[in-house]
Amino acid sequence: MFSFTGGNFLFALFFALNESVWEQLKLVFWPALFWGLTESIFIKKKTNNFFAAKVFAATFMVVFIISGFYLYTSISGHIKAMDIFIFVISVALGQMLGYRIFRCRKFSDTVFKISIAIIAVWAFLFLWFSFNPLKIDIFRDYQMTSKRIIHGVLLGRTRHTAFKSSFPWEAEICDLNSSEAAFSEKFICA
Numbered sequence: 636m637f638s639f640t641g642g643n644f645l646f647a648l649f650f651a652l653n654e655s656v657w658e659q660l661k662l663v664f665w666p667a668l669f670w671g672l673t674e675s676i677f678i679k680k681k682t683n684n685f686f687a688a689k690v691f692a693a694t695f696m697v698v699f700i701i702s703g704f705y706l707y708t709s710i711s712g713h714i715k716a717m718d719i720f721i722f723v724i725s726v727a728l729g730q731m732l733g734y735r736i737f738r739c740r741k742f743s744d745t746v747f748k749i750s751i752a753i754i755a756v757w758a759f760l761f762l763w764f765s766f767n768p769l770k771i772d773i774f775r776d777y778q779m780t781s782k783r784i785i786h787g788v789l790l791g792r793t794r795h796t797a798f799k800s801s802f803p804w805e806a807e808i809c810d811l812n813s814s815e816a817a818f819s820e821k822f823i824c825a
Contacts, residue, residue, distance in 0.1 A: 648762055653776040656704055657768065659718070660697050661761055663726060667693040668754065682737040690750040692733030693757070699725040701773070713777060 649665050651658035671689035679685045703721035707714070768774035 647765055652765060655768070655776050656701060656773045657764055658776075659722075660700060661765075663696045663700060663722065663729075664693055664757060664761060667696060667726075667729070668758070683741045684736050684739055684746070686754075687742055687746050687750045688733040688736035690754045691736055692729040694753060695732050696725040696729035697757070699728060 649661060651661055667689070671686075671693070674689075675685060682688070700721055703725070704718065707717050707721070711717075764774065
């Protein structure tokens, strides 16, 4: 989605910028958050522990995806179909967990406050690390075949596209066929 918008900064906050595990986690976190906010309009008063359920479900989904990904890749290597399977299972289990928490007796107000703090921390981490990734495996782009930084600008190439970026403010995305100059200092998108 990010590449379709021509590198729009707002889309970068909510959609995956690359194929790293961290960026893919946005695909479960933000929809869970926005769906939870939508649900709150209709069912918040009919359930117990609404926000706690949604926060713990979203946290479970994120942790399950991270754990599942590193467990299976340590055994078999990276398989895209497994990524999708783990994603679907994490959402299903997370929703079941949320439903179970809905049905519990009412938690204290402290749990509500902790839930709000947890969701705020997750949101901050997703926004911050989108543009300031650490040099650890969870931030590694699994599809990027090569990248270089020239004069403070990241130049990268995946199998299908090339891009030039001085994040967080601008990015140029090019088709691979027209981006042979992607790794020269001039970087021209034809």
